[in-house]
Every structure is written in structure tokens, then in C-alpha cells.
Amino acid sequence: MIQRIQSLYFLIAVALLALSFASSYFSFKIDDISYDVTYQGVNKLLNNVTTEKKLMFWLPITLQILALIATILLFKNRKMQVTMGWLSFFLNLGTTAWIYFAANSFFTSQAGNTGSDFVLEMGFFVHASVFLFIFLGIQGVRKDKKLIDSLNRLR
Numbered sequence: 001m002i003q004r005i006q007s008l009y010f011l012i013a014v015a016l017l018a019l020s021f022a023s024s025y026f027s028f029k030i031d032d033i034s035y036d037v038t039y040q041g042v043n044k045l046l047n048n049v050t051t052e053k054k055l056m057f058w059l060p061i062t063l064q065i066l067a068l069i070a071t072i073l074l075f076k077n078r079k080m081q082v083t084m085g086w087l088s089f090f091l092n093l094g095t096t097a098w099i100y101f102a103a104n105s106f107f108t109s110q111a112g113n114t115g116s117d118f119v120l121e122m123g124f125f126v127h128a129s130v131f132l133f134i135f136l137g138i139q140g141v142r143k144d145k146k147l148i149d150s151l152n153r154l155r
Contacts, residue, residue, distance in 0.1 A: 006140025007072050010085070013133040014068045016126050017061055023123030025057075026103045030110050037103040038123070055102055060095040064088055064130075071137070078145045085138040092130050099124070 026037040034045040041055035071084040107118050 004075065004140070004144065006137040006144065007075060009133045009137035009140060010068050010072045013088070013130045013137065014065055014072075016130050016133065017065050017068070020061065020123050020127040020130075021058070023126060024121045025099055025124040025127065026107075026119060027121055028107050028118045030107075035107075035110075037099070037106075037121075042103065042106050053106055057095070057099055060091060060098070061127075064091050064095065067091060068134070078141055078148075081141050082138055082145070085134060085141065089131065089134045089138065092127075092134060096124075096128055096131075099127070 021039050024036045024038045028035050035052065036043045036045055039058040039061060041057070042053040044050050044052040067084055067088040071081055071088060074081040074084060104118065
């Protein structure tokens with residue numbers, strides 16, 4: 001199960017998604033007030049951290065982690081493993097788009113025409129790099145399925 005390269009790709013994707021819980025996705029500063037976008041939502045960084053706008057980014061990320069763990073455990077059913085891989089891929093695509101557009105819309109509504117910067121943080125790149133590992137995992141499952149089908153033809 002884990003010795004297969006596609007399972008390692010899916011496991012790396014799970015680890016990266018878990019790592020994205022510990023980091024921020026975006027940061028910006030409006031009128032000398034710093035904001036930070038994390039899995040909880042938009043946080044205002046003043047004397048103490050307060051959540052300005054609650055967004056449940058943690059929910060689809062948790063669903064992605066569960067779907068990827070299910071994908072790893074479905075190693076005997078390759079067709080279902082590919083389906084779960086694509087479900088995880090599109091769930092990651094939707095979550096990444098939701099995080100970006102929600103943070104950008106909050107930024108533009110608060111900043112207006114001021115010269116504030118909207119900075120991509122490491123957490124966003126970590127979350128976005130999961131695409132690559134899910135896709136590599138899906139390709140590995142397909143290659144494995146093709147190899148087994150060719151062996152069945154030889155029998």
C-alpha cells in the first residue's frame with residue numbers, strides 16, 4: 001500500500017494540507033492595521049489576534065484530507081481510487097479558488113483605492129502545491145492499472 005509511489009504522492013498531499021493549517025495564506029495592511037488570512041478566516045492583528053471575518057476554510061481542507069486518506073486506503077480498487085483522486089483534485093481546486101477570492105474580496109472592500117499590498121504567504125503556495133501531488137498520484141494509479149490490465153491480457 002504505502003510502498004507504491006502513488007500512495008506516497010497522496011500521503012505527501014495529506015501532509016501538505018495538514019501543514020497548511022499551521023500557516024497563513026495571505027497578509028495585507030490597511031490603515032496601519034495588519035490582517036492575516038488563515039484557515040479560520042480573516043484575522044485582525046492588533047494588540048491581540050481577533051477574527052474579523054469568520055470563513056470556514058478548515059471544513060473543505062478537512063474534507064480533502066479525509067478524501068485523500070480514503071484514496072490511499074482504496075489501493076485494491078484502482079477505479080475507485082482514481083475517482084477519489086479526481087474528487088480530491090477538484091475539491092482542492094475549489095478550496096484554493098474560494099480562499100483566494102474570499103480574501104481578495106475582503107481586501108478590496110476594506111482597502112478601497114489605498115495603496116495597500118496584498119501579499120501571498122507560504123501557506124497559499126503549500127495549499128496550491130497539493131495539486132501537483134494529487135495529479136502525480138492519479139497518474140501513478142493509472143499507470144499501475146494499465147500495467148495490471150496488460151498482464152491480464154497475457155494470461
